[in-house]
Amino acid sequence: MISKVKSSAVLGIEAYLVDVEIDLAQGLPSFNLVGLPDAAVKESRERVRAAIKNTGFQFPVKRITVNLAPADIKKEGAAYDLPIAIGILAAQGLIDSQDLDDYLVVGELSLTGDLRRINGALPMAIQAKTEGKKGMILPAINASEAAVVEGIEIIPVNSLLETVDFLNTRMLENAVEVDYKLNLTSDYKVDFAEVKGQQAAKRALEIAAAGGHNVIMIGPPGSGKTMLSRRLPTILPDLSLDEAVELTKIYSILGLLPTDEPLITTRPFRSPHHTTSNAGMIGGGRIPQPGEVSLAHYGVLFLDELPEFNRNVLEVLRQPLEEREVTISRSLTTLTYPANIMLIAAMNPCPCGFHGDSKQNCSCSHYEVERYLNKVSGPLLDRIDIHIEVPRLEAEVISSSPDGESSAQIRARVNKARQIQYKRFKDEEINCNSEMNGRLLEEYCELTIEGKELLKTAIKRLNLSARAYDRILKLSRTIADLAGANKIQEEYIAEAVQYRDLDRKFFAN
Ligand SMILES: Nc1ncnc2c1ncn2[C@@H]1O[C@H](COP(=O)(O)OP(=O)(O)OP(=O)(O)O)[C@@H](O)[C@H]1O
């Protein structure tokens, strides 16, 4: 007897269909799995055997062959347990296999036949819908995650027995109510209203959010760099449904979705430790898994204590920053994950943290300061449009109560500036000002005569490179958008130039 069950596998952030074919033949009892299964899939045999027996069914004393097709793609994980078990029971005629094809079946079995959580339920459900499947049978714990996809029946089951009962009656005894309404309003736990003073830094972050510019903050310990960075996602525009689904897919395949939050609706804030490896940062593994840059997709990647990061790790960030996705090659396969991030870096100006501070003396030698700063100079810094200094708070400000604007107020202005950019770039392949290349800079950054003059003077006086010139143009475009102005005026240039001050002060060479 042959039976066939439809299942699914995830490659990158997309799922594809896997046919699980089971053949029961006469001969010496055996149980073989073919079709490029990895070790975890091979172990499936033991779980399936125990689950079938402990559920009260007969395990066939036959030559069992399980084929996972297509055979050219490596199968990993434990999600094939349930389709294999169902296939074996179907081949014995214990399951009504009529229209079995209409359902996608996934789930990991425990030895008792209970079902365990799987990774990637969301992309699988999307795929099931694309392929025109009627429904998807999956562990109840994954149900709300898959239910985000509309127009496909989600059948949550808790055990092998429940699955068999469902297939034989096509009725769910203990139907788990999947009552999930899409709620796209972001709810962050922090707010800009909590930050005292630091008006200049807040303004810079507003500009960063408005134009999608990367930021580096330099300042003494305790000045609020980490606090400010954490609040950047709260002033970015709300995620669209498509963006939320794409982001959720990444968390789904890593099994990182909280059960009570099937769809991620807040922009992520990721703050990897400076000991993070290359693989941890951009992704890796035998079959490459997403790393921090992808977990921060559509959100903020925060690198605290930037000079402490391994230089190599900062190097590998260049590709995702440029291309907004990351490609990882391994011997088995090459995968691409989305990585559209805003980078925020923070650092002290020197090892002791007080170089350039108005009150406290710096105890580092000139050489130590230089060596510290040199750790981050170069290509990465070139991709950071805004450099700001975050000075220590004055005593009066520390003891006062915060009186700044809320994130929602700032976000309203950011949204407006973003709308202008969406319109501007609707025929281009980019979304915001930070992504403009030379041609677009020419086309969209028209300066007033005074603006032109000031820019020329600034370049000469500050001895700025061509790169810095482009940066200033981009930034002033965003500042003009925040002001709702068409042409770039003198004052916008003047403000933009300020955000380059630091590389003259700290990175003079
Ligand atoms: N502007 C501010 N308004 C309110 N509280 C602040 C402000 N700046 C700092 N603080 C308080 O000081 C604490 C330390 O700030 P934070 O961790 O952001 O400093 P930091 O600049 O990142 O320091 P380090 O260089 O040591 O990492 C914060 O948790 C917060 O309680």
Ligand SMILES: [Mg+2]
């Ligand atoms: Mg900090």
